[in-house]
Amino acid sequence: MRNVARTSLVDAAIDELRREIARGAWPVGTKIPSESQLAQSLGMSRLSVREAVRVLAHAGLLHTRQGDGTYVTATDESKVALRRRLDTAAAMDIIDVRRGLDLVAARLAAGRRSEEDVVALRETLARRDAAGQAGDLDGYADADVAFHVLVADAAHNALLADLYRSMSDALRDSVRDQEEAMLEPDTSHEELLRAIEDGDPARAVAVSVAILDAQEREL
Known part of the structure; x- marks a missing residue:
């Protein structure tokens, strides 16, 4: 890292650490260097570094484990802010937002999907069905969310896919809250896959609406 001038040291340390995190110097899940190592590379006191780490931990970029170190x-x-907001969002609010994202994703996916997209969707749907038959709620929820994320990927719109991924944790929680749905026969996701595979945007949108209507009734 480049040396930082001794003015507004804490703000400078925050900016520098944020920059290193953003560029992937320390991937998510890895431990950052110790305070003394950071202080030496930044050319400032450990106190300034400690305060910068505290600020970034409060912002959700870092987490300090007592006696272990600080992780990205x-x-x-x-x-992070969006994830925190989604964590407190009402289930009905999430359904309302999905009515925007899911319908756009389904329509675009039906017109843009590749053969690789269809294969990935089919494999994930098979994993979802297998988890449901085994009574594996966590596996079912993971595969259900993965399926819808893959529909967004099949739309080949990077912004849409990013928005959908940002909601994935909230979506997983909403699926886990509907355990009885896992036990009921459900062909809607297979119908959505067929509509996408057939290149039928209108049918893909209609099936997506039906899926969301059914989930709303479960609330």
Whole structure:
């Protein structure tokens, strides 16, 4: 890292650490260097570094484990803020937002999907069905969310895919809250896959609406 001038040292340390995290110097889940190592590389006191780490931990980018060190938990503060907001969102609010994202994703996916997209969707749907038959709620929820994320990927719109991924944790929680749905026969996701595979945007949108209507009735 480049040396930092001794003015506004804490702010400078925050900016420098944020920059290193954003560029992937320390991937999510890895431990950052110790305070003394950071202080030496930045050319400032350990006190300034400690305060900078505290600020970034409060922002959700870092997490300090007592006696272990400090780990990167996220690379983008805006995504952290969105995740925190989603964590407190009402289930009905999430359904309302999905009515926007899911319908656009289904329509675009039906027109843009590749053969690789269809294969990935089919494999994930098979994993979802297998988890449901085994009574594995966590596996079912993971595969259900993965399926819808893959639909967004099949739309081949990077912004849409990023928005959907930012909601994945909230979506997983909402699926886990509907355990009885896992036990009921459900062909809607297979119908959505067929509509996408057939290149039928209108049918893909209609099936997506039906899926969300059914989930709303479960609330």
